[in-house]
Amino acid sequence: MNLQTWFDRHDWNATQRAINATTPQQVEQALARSRRTLDDFKALISPAAQAYLEPMARMSQQLTQKRFGRTIQLYAPLYLSNECQNICTYCAFSLDNKIQRRTLTDDEIRREADWVRQLGYEHILLVTGEASQTVGVPYLKKAIRLLRDYFAQVSMEVQPLDQPEYETLIAEGLNTVLVYQETYHEATYRQHHPKGKKSNFRYRLDTPDRLGRAGIHRIGLGALLGLEDWRTDSFFTAAHLQYLERTYWRTRYSISFPRLRPIDLAENETISVKIFDQCMSDRDLVQLICAYRLFNEEVELSLSTRETPRFRDHVLKLGITSLSAGSKTNPGGYVVEPQSLEQFAISDERSPGDMADVIRRQGYEPVWKDWDKTFLHV
Template sequence: MSFLDIIQRFDPQQVGADIMACSASDVERALGAERLSDADFMALLSPAAENHLEELARKASRITRRRFGNTILLYAPLYLSNECSNGCRYCGFSADNRLPRRTLAPDEIEAEARVLADQGFQHVLLLTGEAPRAAGVDYLEAAVRRVRPFFSSIGIEVFPMSRQDYARLIAAGVDSLTLYQETYNPELYAEMHPYGRKRDFAWRLEAPERGAAAGMRRIGIGSLLGLGDFRTDAFFTGLHGRYLARHYWRSLLTISFPRLRPADGGFQPRVPVGDRQFVQLICAMRLWLHDAGLVLSTRERAELRDNLLPLGITQMSAGSCTAPGGYAQGEHEGQQFAIDDDRSPAEFAAMLRRRGFDPVWKDWDAAFQPAAGKGAA
């Protein structure tokens, strides 16, 4: 049974209504539970839980320190291409937007990698739009092999692939996959993706399973906060994470919390997520998934990122640029979204140490990677 089979049992509108109907007593019951039921998770995501935010934060912090200590894994995104054939209404890379399109050549890719490696990064995340003719699987495989000498861990955040293509990239040096479903509401998903390959909801939803089955060491998921009802999407993200953790237990799980940021095209969040609600979602996810890595990017402002450190976050990016060529050439035109924390990696690492956290530049080496295709199902 795939997660698609599970999610089809739920009506998103009813899930949203059930979350909104949760009471203070439901929240108190959930806070007292060691392992949460679906109803408990709903309660912690509900408006009623906002009045219990301090207790929620304390418990999330205790669980995080018990599981992860004071370590924060640092990574950097490396955008290879902003060419895209999808019409996503919310994305700066949308084919509808007029912006300078660029796909990095091999020497440019290596130049970007050298800058990041010189800054200390050992974990890199390669990103593209979805334009198979410009940046397909062949291109990605060549890019991975080009940057492999510089990093101990290489992740991808690109278009969904077959299990065979994931296995091919693992053989080239990839060990982690990040793929956001964007929204778990099929109707909203169809509205937000009017054309392009990304319109296929099921193909995207089941991609993390194909990646895990191919042998990805780490699988990352998330939904775009502000695209629709963020409480409902957070609930389904949590269900998805629990499913992957149970069925593909050889792969580590991470959850990201991307709030929509300004981008070309002018899309505005339909349901803005305030800072208190953002904190609530992160803490609730920690209580739901004790062992998952929780990821926070430079989408968020520096002050908020610093204050979220004790509450459950375990992985963070630093010094990021979301346009191809942004590191070696200082290119910022054609970016996917605007960043809000522009501190350098060294400045960010120094802040972590001042606050009692240990910045981790490397927690994995490609030499440990097992043969592709050995994932558990």
């Protein structure tokens, strides 16, 4: 079964109705099973499952410890550029936001990398806007070459590429690619991406397939929580994950939970802030984290500094396997140009050292590099 066949099997409105019509009995049946289906996942993310959050959290914690032990991987994003050719309604890097554009030079990349490495990190996530002429494959190839001397693992979250381009970067040492679909509702997707290459819904949807065929070690998935109904988007993310695991079984997978955050809008040197309606509560997000873990014991679950310190501390044990800390979401944000405009507002501003202490106090071990990298060539 190819992706097109998979995607056409699922109707958004029918899925949404089924989730909202879930009964308590269906939730209990899902919780009683040792291996859970997509229908069980629907039950676990349903409004009816909110009454079962405590047993879900307990089971999620047990399954995570069974598979990953008491470890939390730490990583940091390194923003290389805020140049972008797309218009996206929720992003400060959007082409129509008249901000000062910045792309790091080789020397600036080294300065940022040296700072991040001194913080203890061995895992770096490269982030750029989507500007193929400025930060295309030649730029990314050079950046990976510069950074592989600093870090044991290099990941990236940039514009979707073609399969041969991914193969080129993998040969340079690229380990992981994160590519969020933003929303699986095609009409809503087009509404929020009116201009640029990113407006091509199907090309973006096909990106994990191109990565799988290219032989990437890990693929990160996720929906931007708040653009559409979070429950239905999360079901489609889980279905996409299942399809990919069955098709590219050598590849590992992770799920992230990016909730919409306020962004700065620049207009004639005046900065205003765009606030999005919060469509997902903290309780909802706890439910979703636990539902993913109960659905898939193997998938890695990542939580960024978008979330508050209090929330991150409370969910750390419930299924999360990786956390960012001390993040800067602007190019040069660590040492080169700290005051440049952020992609989105950070909520948890604690240092990596402080976050590591929090992890230890909860009886877990902070891990500063990819725990399974040593098994890549076994």
